[in-house]
Amino acid sequence: MKSSMDRPGPPRLSRRVLTGLFREREREHLVGEIDELYSVRLERRGRSSARRWYRWQVVHFTVRLGGAALWRAGSGVLADVFLPTRRFRHALRRLAARPGYAVVAVLTLGIGVGGVATVYSGAEWVLLRPVPGVRDPGSLVTLIMGSSEDNGTYRFSNPQFEDLESGLGGRVALAASSPVEVDVGTEGGALPERHTGELVTADYFAVLGVYAQAGRVFRPADHAANAGPAEVVVSDRLWRNQLDGRPDVVGGEIRINSEPFTVIGVAPRGFRGAELPGAADLWVTPSAIGTVRQGEGTDALSQPGHGVWRKLVGRVSPSMTVAVAQATANRALDAWREAHPGGPVHQVYRVYGGVGLDPGLRSSVRRSILLLAGASTLLLLLAVANVANLSLARAASRRSDSAIHLALGAGRWRIALDSLAESVLIGGGGAVAALLVAVGGSRVFATSSFADGGASLDGMALDWRVVVVAVLVAAFAGLLAGIAPATSASREARLVDLSGRRHGHRGSSRFRGSLVVVQVGLSTMLVVSAALLARSVANLRNIDMGYRPDGVAMFSIDPSLHGEDAARTTRLVAQLRDRLGREPGVRSVAAVYPALLEGWSFPASFYPPGAEKSMATRITAAAFMATPGLLETLGSDVLAGGDFPEATAGKATDEVILSESVVRAAFPGVSPSEVVGRSVPGRGDETLRVIGVVRDARMTVVDFDPEIYNEAAVAIRPWAGSDAESATVLVRTSGPPERMFTRLRAAAREVAPSLPVYDLRSVRMQADRLIAGRLAIARLALTLAMLGLLLAGIGLYGLLAYNVTERRREIGVRAALGAQPASVLGGVVAGGLGLTSVGLVAGFVGAAWSGRLLESRLYHLSSFDPLSYLTCLVVLLAVALLASLWPAWRAMLISPMESLRADG
């Protein structure tokens, strides 16, 4: 028989685990028992079986002992915390006795967690919400035709679209759409209203899986009917607002651009087209192209070079991925090119997964989400740190109570439970507060102040999943923040005498100090980021437009949609100028086409006089048509010459007003005043006479990359009507333009009672719409930063107030020894500012790191912008000063006698 020495022992790791499971005094003999059983197994069944058995025994012991411990602790807590309401009544009474702590902790949790829930819901609303009414968005793709050269997009002609559809071999069901702007009126109803609609192929709804809530949508079979009946599907919004939610809407008639259409159905609630944010209120098939697109007949649909469709949506079969669809589409494009030589060569098909958010925006949107998620997390951390800090201070201030309880025979467990009951109450209160803040915050977000800038938070709703998570987080954070103080309360109570004085370490005070440093650091990061974003948006808003955008109102009319001819439109524009010009408070009026700051314009071409007309010599500019008075109304910087003369208003002349960069390119080295009166060759054999030179004007977009294309180079021709589809009337007012809106609308109605006035807003609002996304992000970031500041302030205040209470005696002694009140005050404030400075330094380091993530979103601003950092420094120091002043004041008022007597 082998001796026990050379027998293989039990698995070493398992044995160590087993050893750790038992209490010390039981350990040796119990492990011995298992070893004994192991050796029996070893003899009877062999080594591997025995070792397996041993491991199983360890698992058994772990589960059973752990389970028993959990059960005992759990049932103990449940019984102790939840069963006796007495404990809660006591906790409530304790909290109510000094309500400051409870109020601040609940508010902190509410603001922190509720704020984060609101911001997340807002971000989700802007960025992530699914398109309402669309079935199974996972199998949808968006297909656009881009350019291999730049960010531009092409429209698909109908033949090219059909070619692509057949090229995809039936594995992708494709539908096409294109936005249209139309006026919608009702029989005998009020003035027509302007709406965005979509021209769609008949299978559009089928591909998206959108069903009508009343009536029907287009059927794929309607597709062939190029000259089919005039039918329209309206949105829920149009139905409810303009059509008064009439139940008999289906089968009824509406007028689109004065043409009668039969309403065949109402789209599901919330569906505004496949894009987000969607704007479509009605859908028509290509048979209506002549009505919704002036000057286009259905014959345009058969021309391979005539762009009709802007965006395609497709439902892919399950076997197909986006990559495969892309490859297939590429092959289809190659085949199309071979069949149609001479077409644009830069065209590329781009396939994206899903519908909704514009594919071109997705990467920037993803960055925005990351940014907000980061900021929200910081805020959440801040809130939790704050509550933990408050609870620690609270626990410490209850030391003498605890000591008395201990002395009277209460167990440490009881004392910890008392603290825990409080934090359950705080956590619950925090959850309720967070809910209230989230509901209120989302209301604020959804109302006009945010929607003004077109930030598309309009109509935002709380995401209830976010709210549920947030409320759970609040409750959990409250509880968690209470656990540490609860255990420390029971531990520390032993070190304390009945007067509440503690004997021993000051470690927990240092810990609370470092929590405040962390808080200041986190909010520094938030504030710097928000300041950077705000400064960037301010840069965008204060950008030199080349004219003065403030104090100008604008609105548009579209006479051509109602069958008015060009001459009548020109007359109407003249009448409007005359009528509005007589309105009190109006300084000047002009009309322009296309609309100002709409994001697009027509290109105009010029060539240096005497030079050969070629691509190399071509000078491009954004072309606008305007009545006299534009330069005055816009407040343009006129460098030489002047505006069109009133005498020739409405007549097509050869006059042109050019901006300086066009002039510089066409007449190198010639001063603007010498250019006035000279001729400049234009497109074809056209020659134009320069009558004015202005500074470059951002009339199309607010910001652009001058390296790619100078969008501010403009050429303004006199309004002659024939080319204008619509007219945008600009009105410079002597007061704020917003106050004039009602009167402007009424005056316009006097002149043209049957024409809807649309897009009535100030030029500033129009400009803000172009940077709405960045404005929204900056506002959300600012909101988060404000909340962060508030929380850091509260945290600092809490710590200092606690420290003052703690050091009452010491301060009293110092006062007794002749310390000046000012030095006491200064000491407390300096302590607060000291902590803040440490936090600031740490926060700046963090901000420098996180600023790199912001870099791409900043306009003409470095992520190390000193002013943003300085602002943060000043703001945080101010908050710190504010937070320390009250505790310092209280410290100063401590009278030596009182504090000494109180301590006995």
Place this chain on the structure above:
Amino acid sequence: MAAAKNVLGGFEHEVLLAMLHLGKDAYTAAIVLELEQRIGRDVAAAAVYMALRRLEENGLVDSVLRESEGRGGRRERRHFEVKSEALDLLRESKWRLMQLWDGLPALGASEERR
């Protein structure tokens, strides 16, 4: 303070009986082996350990730490002893079971024949 529970769990019942078989040598490992030998299947040591702890908490067994000789050589072991309260409970439950079995056909036999 722990008043004896007046009902025994199934496994506790078995552990107590095994202890009675072992007499003075009733310690955990021995009980495990005794149970395995008599019932003919593996018994988890942890289950026995927990049952013994429960029984001791309920005042049905006593234990004492002492050195003894066994399979694993001479070492300190916790030896358990069945208390009179446990004997009463065992007797009572046996009596109850017998009352219930009285008059029933031999199930095991008829099952086997089927």
